Amino acid sequence: MKRIKILIAIGVFTMAGKAQSLPTGYEIATWYGFSKAAVSYTFDDNTPKQFTVALPLFEQFGYRTTLYPVTNWVTDWEQLKKASAMGHEIGCHSQSHPNLGSIDTAAQERELSGSKATIESQIGSGKCTTIAYPYCITGQMDITQRHFVAGRICSGQINAPTHAEDYLISSISLGDQGLNTPEALNQKCDEAATMNGWCVFLLHGIDDDGGYSPITSPTLTSHLTRIREQGHFWVAPFGQVFQYLKQRQNAIITETSSNKQRIELTLTDGLDNTLFNQPLTITKAIPNNWKKASVTQNGQNVTYKTHVNNGQRYVVFDAVPDAGGIVIKK
Ligand SMILES: [Zn+2]
Structure with missing residues (x-):
């Protein structure tokens, strides 16, 4: 007893x-650096202008992001390899973008471990340690926990500085199906600063690249200009901010x-x-x-x-x- x-x-x-x-x-x-808030920009579904427009734009500001490609949809691994070499994080978004809640255990295992292994072997440096659930549906948590340290959902909240749910980290969707003006993005960051929180943005399409819920590059430029001017945000990849949070x-x-x-x-x-x-x-x-x-x-x-x-x-x-x-x- x-x-x-x-x-x-x-x-x-x-x-x-x-x-x-x-x-x-x-x-x-x-x-990091006693910033008032952390901000992460995460890009799903490897749409074309994420590579040709968005990443060069973020790099101009000195910011690094997280890419969540669907591995079966990748046509050019050199783009992801180059992004990784520039300091962007490459995370898991499955092999074929299924609803993880509606496939069996073996299929989920294959989707997660398969995409992780493909990314790690194609990129050749660094680990694939975080997941963005396809359609923001989590599936079986024990499988996720075996392969990743953290997972991104899409509940539209700013994460508290004391956030403790490693596999339920919220993001806020951008573009024409979400926040779509510089002012709306800026306001979320201001809210994050007020609560010393972590704001994770979720992006898909960029300009006219055919991706879901596109956001325009001028909107991003205007927003990033203000973020940099304010100087009190730590902009870093999702996995990097998560590590900091957990270590702290x-x-x-x-x-x-x-x-x-x-x-x-x-x-x-x-x-x-x-x-x-x-x-x-x-x-x-x-x-x-x-x-x-x-x-x-x-x-x-x-x-x-x-x-x-x-x-x-x-x-x-x-x-x-x-x-x-x-x-x-x-
Ligand atoms: Zn997706």
Whole structure:
């Protein structure tokens, strides 16, 4: 009986996940670089102008996106290979775009593992770790969970900074069947900033390429111009933002030593490092006379800056969980 109770307790603990644990004086940014909100642009169904119009446009702004191609519909893998090399994420949207809720277990297994394997072998670098469910219908979750770390649905919500449903991450549809003006897109991003949330946009057709619910490139240009001007959004691929969210929620900082010259700490997250390896942005209160503080992780210099707020000096730096000890020096 006692044994059963212990097992139940472990089960509950595992399901809840580990909570973030930080010593006094530390804070992990809700989103990379202390951005007010995260924004991801995801493109489904590999329509022609996603490659010839949309990606070059996003790249002009320095933004990277996520592509969810249907693998049986791909006619030119070089386009996807090039997009991946440019830093865009290539995710899974199945082999043939079935309704996953209406096919049997074997067919779903084939659609998911088959498209994932095809993408990984064709692209040759990087993993296919996230899925956008065809028609936004989820199917059997245990199969999805075996192959992917996160899944995108289409419920039109902005995701909270504490979002915990890895396989039910909401997106907002754009184009003539959804939000279709720069103002409407901007407003969603403003809402995301107010709630420190994560706004995921879902795009299909671009201009006149024949894709579902097209959005025009001038609308996107106007919207992206404002996003960049505001400067408080973290625009990044779906999988990258998901990693950050998950790592932040599981991060544990342990201060291993601290004196007048030097602070040593470890940053861990208990997650699989082959799937979760994004830098987290961390701030730490430091003595006011540490004007030229420097930060290293595993002996290498890392990006950092210092600032004073209400008379207290802080150092802000990026570090990857489980990637070696961190040292802050006077
Ligand atoms: Zn689709």
